[in-house]
Amino acid sequence: MGAQLRVYRRQIKSVQSTQKITKAMELIAASRIVKAQNRVNAARPYADELTRALAALGKDSSLKHPLLTGAQNPRRVGILVITSDRGLAGGYSANAIKRANELADSVRGEGKEPVLYVIGRKGVGYYRFRQIELTDSWTGFSEQPHFIDAREATETVVAALEAGSEGAVEGVAGIDELHVVYTRFESMVTQTPTAALIAPVNLSQAALAEEETSTSGEPGPAYDFEPEPEQLLGELLPRYISARIFSALLESAASESAARRRAMKSASDNASDLIKTYTRLANQARQAEITQEISEIVGGADALAAAGSDA
């Protein structure tokens, strides 16, 4: 076999084995999307109930809580960026980080200081490499977040929120506002990086969501509260914030798998194209080899015949 042909055959083999891997990853990611979506749906009843409870509390507009009203002059703005732990997901992490940077710029433009919290190894790597200071980061659960994992992150940011920029948690100044940058799962093909303001909590928004979900449209019943509304609000708000963060995590997990599936699908498609190209080239090389052999034989025979007639 000619050297050229051997090179092409080897290329084809290597691309084929790469394609097997990307194909497998595509299938895994596809099954994870469904699982992640199921988890998003399974977590919804809790969030809905909590929203409904908050909306009931929010009807009493005399209630004041730092997490509700926010600081007078917010100085430090927390940004929680949700990225993936692993790569091979196309632009998933890069897009979320880009969105976060836009947000950080606009926060700086308002004369406030952005405070970064990052979930996911990719985001941590990005900021470390650029020597941008992270207040805190968590890794290892981006693809299948459980509440236990998420709790560490939510507890930290809620504590920072409760401290406010005047106070401090373990020597680190707190924050006045919290944005979460996550990737919204719109469909299997579209995922949008989104920045959402989580705190201060907008109760009228919660009430609006409640009106949409309630079927009757009548105002809800007057609740008894136990303990007193102020105290109850103080208990509910942190949980509401952690539930919001957790649901953002779940949705990001679904988006991550969808992004990975798409990236792996285009990798598999590219591999198919490459294999086709190399097969054509290999066939050409083989044909050229045969043609050459034939012309060598014919040439040899001619030469022999010419030598014979001369004799």
Add this chain to the structure above:
Amino acid sequence: MASTMQVELVSVERPIWSGEATAVYARTPEGEIGVLPGHAPLLGALAPGWLVRIQQADGVEQRVAVHGGFLSVRADGVSVLAEIAESADEIDVARAHAALERAGSGSDDSTVAARDRALARLRAAGEQV
């Protein structure tokens, strides 16, 4: 008045149980509360370290250790919200005892939380503590 009500037990990650029940017993920071069908609308925080008992319509009593939870009573039913909820048969009594001992009588936040979790588990499992 209906003799049963719709009860839902929901954790952050998934709905755990839902069905008809004749009564729900829980404990708020202000004391033990029993909810029967037709109860006035109520929103309450659940005291840490306690359990929620659901008297199912078929007479079976469901005991659940609830960590970080709320109780919401509405005209159309009762919802128990929990960050984490474990039913009695999921609880490892020996482990909970060990955790309770480990927590001892410490007073910092994480120790208190650990003790409350262990207490809730043991109480749900029907242990005397």
